[in-house]
Every structure is written in structure tokens, then in C-alpha cells.
Amino acid sequence: MININKQAISSFVDFIKRSKNIAIFTHTNPDGDAIGSALALVSMFKQLNIETNVIIPNYVPENLRWLPNFETIHEGIPKIEVEKILQSTDIVICVDFNQASRVEKYTQILNGCDKPLILIDHHTNPQLKAEVVFSYIEVSSTCELIYHIFKHIPIVKANVDFATCIYVGIVTDTGVFKYSSNYISTFQTVIDLINLGIDKDTITQNIYNTLSENSLRLLGYSINERMVVLDDLYTAYIYLSSEDLKKFNYQPGDTENFVNYPLSIKYIYFTALFQERESDIKISFRSVGSFEVNKFAEKYFNGGGHKNASGGKSYKSLDDTINEFKELAKKHAKEIINSKK
Structure with a gap:
């Protein structure tokens, strides 16, 4: 205790x-x-x-x-x-x-x-x-x-x-x-x-185990159509536009745990989920090992949280936010790649 x-x-x-x-x-x-x-x-x-x-x-x-x-x-x-x-x-x-x-x-x-x-x-x-x-x-x-x-x-x-x-x-x-x-x-x-x-x-x-049909279909769409794997950076991300969310009648909580799925890929140590909202981009981060996503979120994306699970937000467009994320993943590539050693 x-x-x-x-x-x-x-x-x-x-x-x-x-x-x-x-x-x-x-x-x-x-x-x-x-x-x-x-x-x-x-x-x-x-x-x-x-x-x-x-x-x-x-x-x-x-x-x-x-x-x-x-x-x-x-x-x-x-x-x-x-x-x-x-x-x-x-x-x-x-x-x-x-x-x-x-x-x-x-x-x-x-x-x-x-x-x-x-x-x-x-x-x-x-x-x-x-x-x-x-x-x-x-x-x-x-x-x-x-x-x-x-x-x-x-x-x-x-x-x-x-x-x-x-x-x-x-x-x-x-x-x-x-x-x-x-x-x-x-x-x-x-x-x-x-x-x-x-x-x-x-x-x-x-x-x-209480997902709606729309939530499950959104999950399938997210993985099949909106997941990007950056093999050389041991990183992956999912992005969902406001139109994507509207298409599947998004309700609060429907994307819970989506950010975790790319971590099931071998040699993926860092993941992100980007969701476009009316006033900002909601971001969720996950990692395994020593890479601290709470510090990453706090430094770059107005957020924070736990060492391996955190969140943030961006006031840029969805495309600009994703591009910024990719550049930052390159900047921290050594930390990400070595995070499980």
C-alpha cells in the first residue's frame, strides 16, 4: 500500500x-x-x-x-x-x-x-x-x-x-x-x-464488449482505410476526418481503444489516433517500453497523461497535424526504435 x-x-x-x-x-x-x-x-x-x-x-x-x-x-x-x-x-x-x-x-x-x-x-x-x-x-x-x-x-x-x-x-x-x-x-x-x-x-x-454496430464498422474502416504504418520509425497512426466520423454516426466513446490496435503489429512501439473535431484535432498516443508519450504530448500537442498512454490536441488542420507528427516521429526515431531494448 x-x-x-x-x-x-x-x-x-x-x-x-x-x-x-x-x-x-x-x-x-x-x-x-x-x-x-x-x-x-x-x-x-x-x-x-x-x-x-x-x-x-x-x-x-x-x-x-x-x-x-x-x-x-x-x-x-x-x-x-x-x-x-x-x-x-x-x-x-x-x-x-x-x-x-x-x-x-x-x-x-x-x-x-x-x-x-x-x-x-x-x-x-x-x-x-x-x-x-x-x-x-x-x-x-x-x-x-x-x-x-x-x-x-x-x-x-x-x-x-x-x-x-x-x-x-x-x-x-x-x-x-x-x-x-x-x-x-x-x-x-x-x-x-x-x-x-x-x-x-x-x-x-x-x-x-458493448460496441454498437456503427462503432465496430468504424473500427474496421479505421484499420483498413485510415491506418498508416511508418515501418522505419516503428510507428503507426490512424486518422479520422469529421466526414469519416459522420459517415459512421459517431457517438462519444465509439473510438475508445482504437489507438491500441496498431501496437499489436510486430515492431510498432508508438501509435497515435487523430480525430477531427469542429474546433480542434483530438489526439491519443500510446507506446510500449521507455518512450514517454506523456512528455511528447505535453511538449508538442497541448496534452499529457501517462508514460505509455496520453492525449493531446492540435489547432492546426488534420493534414498539418499529421505532417507535424510524422516530422516529430523522425526527430525522436532513435528513442522510439530503442524503447524496448
Whole structure:
């Protein structure tokens, strides 16, 4: 078990005990770790009869909408409604992000919030100012961090709803234990969650085997028509234009895990997925070995994340973004090629 700062725990408990209403923010385009973290907290606060509102800047993917306490989530609501929620809120908790810009259209609201902030996150370089900070990178996910935090908080008790949400964050942020999971504590946590009664197989089925027909057809199209392999750079990428996405009636979450497929090719160590949106290009990066895509994303593409799994965005055209990516892959070719040695 990781060593959680005792003073931070004590301060967090004090804030919880004084609270009747809590607001939880996750980042834009929330993944399983963001949603799992928020709803795991909700399950704990329910035991204390604390009203909790989870605020998300846009929408939750279909494969996560079955989670317990999902009804507490507000998706993409107008800023005025967020401000109204915060008026009656005692504390604000930010999970799975550490920069206010990650909530995009709510950034100004979060920066101007006069309520105590609690930060719970496992990414590098926290920049969000908060009264209580839990920032640890030695865990698989924010969900795992939350599990360790609440092992030190006896006023609530872990239950199967809490455990289910925690497992969702762990299994999604590790790509079903393919990366960011080389910690003994991660697997000990999973054992604990199974002992609490989670149905591990059903959870995994709900997350990964509930694709729509359109999503599956989009995957086939992406690999067959939109995947480019740069053999000499041990790199591959997939690109999807706005027209491509429209053709397959794209819904949030439909391209989840697409970026991972090129990594199944022998001698491909670095992959990217480019998706054209109305205002920018959304980018996902994956790698194996020592090549750190979080630093790559942060330096070149307004992003960040984990060593082997990160994201970013570009405000250039799709073609210009891809050309920039290819030039950067050439620049870092030696690091990429040697990343598994």
C-alpha cells in the first residue's frame, strides 16, 4: 500500500464531516478512471447522507453509463447551472486531472471558485491550487489512489458499488493491465475488490464488449482505410476526418481503444489516433517500453497523461497535424526504435 500523507487525510476528513453538499469535477472526454473515481466518491458520501453532484464538461461514453450512482452526473450543462450547483456546495473535489484547463468550458468557473478545493489525481506536474492535495504517480489510476485513501478513513466502509467503480478505473487506465500496472499494490487492490464482491468478468464485458454496430464498422474502416504504418520509425497512426466520423454516426466513446490496435503489429512501439473535431484535432498516443508519450504530448500537442498512454490536441488542420507528427516521429526515431531494448 502506498504511503498517503496523514495530514492530508486528516484535513480531507474534516472537510467531509463539515459538508452537506459536495461537487465533483472530472475532465472533458471522461474515461473509465475519471467516471469511476467520481462515482466511487459518490458511493462513499451517500453513507454520510451527503448530497453529491458530479459535473462533466461534455458527455459520458455509452460503455460507462451503467455504473452505480450514474444519476448524480450532470453532462455538459450550461455554465449558469454549474454556478448554481456551486452556490450550495461546501467543497469541490477534482478527480483525474490536475490543471483547470482540463475542464475546458468550465475553466473560468473552477479558477474563480471560492469553495475549498480537494485534488485527487495520479498524473505528473499538478498545477491546480487546492487546500488538500492527493497527487501520487505510483499507482495505476486515480481510482486506485482513492481506494488507498479511503482505507485510512474509517467513517465510511467500502461496499460493492464503491469497489465496482474502483475496478473500472483500474482496468481501463491500464488497458486491461497492459500498461501502467507494474505495481504489486495494484494487484493487491484488485484482490481486495474481488473480496468485496465485484464481478470482474461482467465489469470487463460491460466496458469492452458493448460496441454498437456503427462503432465496430468504424473500427474496421479505421484499420483498413485510415491506418498508416511508418515501418522505419516503428510507428503507426490512424486518422479520422469529421466526414469519416459522420459517415459512421459517431457517438462519444465509439473510438475508445482504437489507438491500441496498431501496437499489436510486430515492431510498432508508438501509435497515435487523430480525430477531427469542429474546433480542434483530438489526439491519443500510446507506446510500449521507455518512450514517454506523456512528455511528447505535453511538449508538442497541448496534452499529457501517462508514460505509455496520453492525449493531446492540435489547432492546426488534420493534414498539418499529421505532417507535424510524422516530422516529430523522425526527430525522436532513435528513442522510439530503442524503447524496448
